[in-house]
Amino acid sequence: MEFKETQAIYVQIADYICEQILLHKWQPDERIPSVRELAVSLEVNPNTVMRTCELLQQQEIIFNKRGIGYFISPDAVKKIRQFKKEAFISTELPSFFRSLYLLDLGLDELKPHYEKFKKSNFN
Known part of the structure; x- marks a missing residue:
């Protein structure tokens, strides 16, 4: 690691x-x-x-x-997801949203990329 x-x-x-x-x-x-x-x-x-x-x-x-x-x-899974969601929303999401705004990207444009990511990494 x-x-x-x-x-x-x-x-x-x-x-x-x-x-x-x-x-x-x-x-x-x-x-x-x-x-x-x-x-x-x-x-x-x-x-x-x-x-x-x-x-x-x-x-x-x-x-x-x-x-x-x-x-x-x-x-454990429920607790981990709860902790990680709270951390993501408070620390990473504001920066992510800022990037979306600055690049004039809509969430609908990201969906195909997210689906491709899931398919290639978790299937």
């Missing part, structure tokens, strides 16, 4: 875990890789992964079964 300098690593790892859940690679009630396994595979300090797990646990996306590991909450 390539980390950006603009965001804390533990937050980027949380985004990675959330993406795995949204892509249905990791299912609700399924155990996620251990802190050590994630640290090795992502080439980060286990303390960084632990901080990620604490963040996701506070957001009720994962939960801990003592002595067994972390598991994905049954309603």
Whole structure:
């Protein structure tokens, strides 16, 4: 995983875990890789992964079964989408709308591009 300098690593790892859940690679009630396994595979300090797990646990996306590991909450997909929608609307959408306005692009012009993107990336 390539980390950006603009965001804390533990937050980027949380985004990675959330993406795995949204892509249905990791299912609700399924155990996620251990802190050590994630640290090795992502080439980060286990303390960084632990901080990620604490963040996701506070957001009720994962939960801990003592002595067994972390598991994905049954309603994790719903919670992730809620958090990500709020973040997208408040941070990215204003810039996106500004670009649409400056380029005189309508949403109807974007739909074919969005459909093509979905088809080529998620089918």
